[in-house]
Amino acid sequence: MSDTPLLAGIEAGGTKVIAVIGTGPDDTVAEMRIPTTTPSETLGAVTDFLRTQIDAGNVPAAGGIASFGPVELRRTSDRYGFITTTPKPGWSGTDMLGPISEVIGGPVAFDTDVNGAALGEGRWGAARGLDTFVYLTVGTGIGGGAIVGGRVAHGLVHAEMGHLVVPRHPGDDFAGRCPFHGDCLEGMASGPALEARWGVAPPQLSGADLDAAVEMEAWYIAHGLRSIVYVTAPERIVIGGGVSTMPGLMPRVRQSLVDALGGYPGLPEHASVDFVVPAELGAMAGPAGALALAADALAR
């Protein structure tokens, strides 16, 4: 164990919750994984874990909660740190920050799981050393976090990059499955969209179907990235999530992004293998994100 202070990270996902105590994703002293059940049972288990650790001498100097959403991130709101309206039964209006803050004496940061993962990639992963970058996760859903000057971009609400406008791939007649927009990025390129379009889950694709699916997936991701590039001009874009590991996807996304930018602004860096890169934290993205939030809270 190093001399840096201990942190508490809580990744609250829709199906499981992971709580860790440590200085970083590679240096944890305690960890707990539980299924996400009711708010009182789940948060009760988290606070029990934290209390037990503190009693055992593993006292975190700060905490971070990377939560499923939608969540209230405006500090001016009296529901700051709450889950707002979620389809997950029983969880709408749950105060996540309050009960956990009560146990951890120090500052506790609260953000979405995606924004946490973005900060984690910046601190320990594929965006180390950069202060303006974007993390995009492509899996069951599509979401993104924009870091600008070291700060997570959120104003009224958090980013919702899955819902960007994308032009239809010329060879694609799939209607799209976003309940709000139909054929937005998430509607066309999430894991469930792929499965609905091709009739099998992405890992089962092979041969010509796999090739066509990868090319189409790269098109949609690249057109989403085009808008991201034009809005925040990131130094790098990190892509994670289950779908992002489709074989051969990353080089095609890079090529498709170059095509989508159409030579504007004509920066050679946008074509570099260092611009669009795979996430490095993998399965640890969630807890690492929560620890990154805690480190951020401590630094302020």
Next chain:
Amino acid sequence: MSDTPLLAGIEAGGTKVIAVIGTGPDDTVAEMRIPTTTPSETLGAVTDFLRTQIDAGNVPAAGGIASFGPVELRRTSDRYGFITTTPKPGWSGTDMLGPISEVIGGPVAFDTDVNGAALGEGRWGAARGLDTFVYLTVGTGIGGGAIVGGRVAHGLVHAEMGHLVVPRHPGDDFAGRCPFHGDCLEGMASGPALEARWGVAPPQLSGADLDAAVEMEAWYIAHGLRSIVYVTAPERIVIGGGVSTMPGLMPRVRQSLVDALGGYPGLPEHASVDFVVPAELGAMAGPAGALALAADALAR
């Protein structure tokens, strides 16, 4: 004159340059306007003006340059503060920051005219008091600046919001006139695009044509705003530029944005008249932006 320090603001536009000394756009003590000719003549006139003012006792504590572009904004580059490659004859590779910094003793900030205007609207205009917002200018070109946590978003390069993907309006068969993308936001909704589509400049439109043009313009702007909302989640969007003053445009943009968001994330604030608002600085946007950059430089 107030007790706040004097600042120097230089708006370097493609056709004219305005230099002001003052504490803000409503409190200037000296001003110079010249046409943009050659780099040496133009920058010479600016530095002469600054020297004369300093000799007269109007000594700026800091300076700001809001420049036409494209410009190099990476502080790590040895061409930081330069205009990079511009179609404007003679101006490619011009060092803007160097000669002006030499005259002004204090810190001098350098950014695009659009990012300057964004900061100006934040300090003195329609986004006062907010730290995460977007400024979009719709005129001869379309450009935007995103402010996140009080900082201008730029990583590899500055934002280029004119080039966002927008879906074609169902009633529109105009091909678009962006030389890079054809039918991107700027290609469909800039002043020249309107003139090419309707055969007359926007101010000459009337009757049913004006109505149709406003409705179409609102559609394109709103779909650009949708991507901006989903990437940076701003607290407010400020719209300036000549085309933005088309009669009845602003309410239609608000309605069209609500339609484009499709109920997601379902925040009532996105439908509010306080969310999409007209710019307040008008003709002073450029110099105000340059002064805002100077104030920012001083504050660091």
